[in-house]
Amino acid sequence: MLVTGATGVQGGADPDARAGYDFAQHQGGRQADIAALRELHPGLMDFDAWLDREGAALFQKGSPPAA
Structure with missing residues (x-):
């Protein structure tokens, strides 16, 4: 493609x-109303936050993300 x-x-x-x-x-x-979603789910992350907090370590370890 x-x-x-x-x-x-x-x-x-x-x-x-x-x-x-x-x-x-x-x-x-x-x-999406991101502000409203963050009120319902305070731990909601955008891609950059996920990468900083969790994703980079997974990529470095070579582990697939949890389902």
Whole structure:
């Protein structure tokens, strides 16, 4: 699959990948109220926080993330 910033997904992309890309890039994706979610789940992390707190160590150990 070839992905380009100017034209989106091209080439041999499967239909599900294309639909997901189009939804996220061209139809607004999902809009979550992050502040409200953090009130419900104080430990909620974005990717950068997860990487700093847990993910980097998993990658360094070569361990798969817990399910």
